[in-house]
Amino acid sequence: MTEQEADLRHQMVRLCKSLFDRGFSVGSAGNVSAKLPDGILMTPTNSTLGSLEAERISKVDASGKHVAGDRPSKEVFLHQAFYETRPRAGAVVHLHSTWATAMSCLVDIDPDDCIPPLTPYVVMRVGRVKLLPYVKPGDPKMGEMIRDLNGEFSAALLANHGPVVSGKDLFSAVCAAEELEETAKLLIALEGRKTRLLTPDQLTELNNTFKGL
Ligand SMILES: O=C(O)[C@@H](O)C(=O)COP(=O)(O)O
Ligand SMILES: [Zn+2]
Numbered sequence: 001m002t003e004q005e006a007d008l009r010h011q012m013v014r015l016c017k018s019l020f021d022r023g024f025s026v027g028s029a030g031n032v033s034a035k036l037p038d039g040i041l042m043t044p045t046n047s048t049l050g051s052l053e054a055e056r057i058s059k060v061d062a063s064g065k066h067v068a069g070d071r072p073s074k075e076v077f078l079h080q081a082f083y084e085t086r087p088r089a090g091a092v093v094h095l096h097s098t099w100a101t102a103m104s105c106l107v108d109i110d111p112d113d114c115i116p117p118l119t120p121y122v123v124m125r126v127g128r129v130k131l132l133p134y135v136k137p138g139d140p141k142m143g144e145m146i147r148d149l150n151g152e153f154s155a156a157l158l159a160n161h162g163p164v165v166s167g168k169d170l171f172s173a174v175c176a177a178e179e180l181e182e183t184a185k186l187l188i189a190l191e192g193r194k195t196r197l198l199t200p201d202q203l204t205e206l207n208n209t210f211k212g213l
Helices: 003-021 076-085 098-104 120-125 141-147 170-190 200-209
Strands: 031-036 039-042 058-060 066-068 091-094 129-132 155-158 162-167
Touching: 003 031, 003 039, 003 170, 031 076, 031 170, 039 076, 076 091, 076 141, 076 162, 091 170, 098 155, 098 162, 098 170, 120 170, 120 200, 129 141, 162 170
Parallel strands: 129 155
Antiparallel strands: 031 039, 031 091, 039 058, 058 066, 091 162, 155 162
16 A cells, blocks of 8 residues: 555544544544545445544545445445546545535525525635435435536535535545535524625635635
8 A cells, every 4th residue: 555545544534533523424424535546545334434444444446446445435426426527626525414414405595506605715615516406325316416517516415415525635625514514504593684695706806816725
């Protein structure tokens, strides 16, 4: 195993435990992956993000074939589709975090912008978020739906299921997943109150200043 792979396995253990310890994931919910030059590391199916073991983390090749570690997450299609359509993505994080999952169950949200731009940080870290229709967990259709986005969105809410985000590396993807969750919480806290969103000009300014963060 390369030093890069060993380091990435340990970083995944550390960051997943941090997510779990702070309540972003409970039980065996959620899955995380990160890209290597010769494949993808992925959390094993039915594993708890709080107690991963570095050497048991799954590895799949570019075609999704299981090549090492425990059996990979059933969401392998979802993760693969992000890497295929977003060449700069280095990691993908899927959670069932409470507030983003609550947003994913609302009927009256804009499917093309389901987490409105409340603060600069969500714009910089997450961008526009797509709401994808419900399919059962592990359904290959989820991969097809991500592919159909043609790389336009780095984050999505899977209806009645939870958020999924990609980032340039594992740390960025974890930060984006946390930012999405905190923004969903703010949106629900503000529900029913007259709320000022960032304006189109403010969004353009942010997108021009922090391109590719
Ligand atoms: O919701 C589900 O069942 C999956 O999307 C999930 O979060 C956990 O599945 P595994 O990664 O296969 O444990
Ligand atoms: Zn899930």
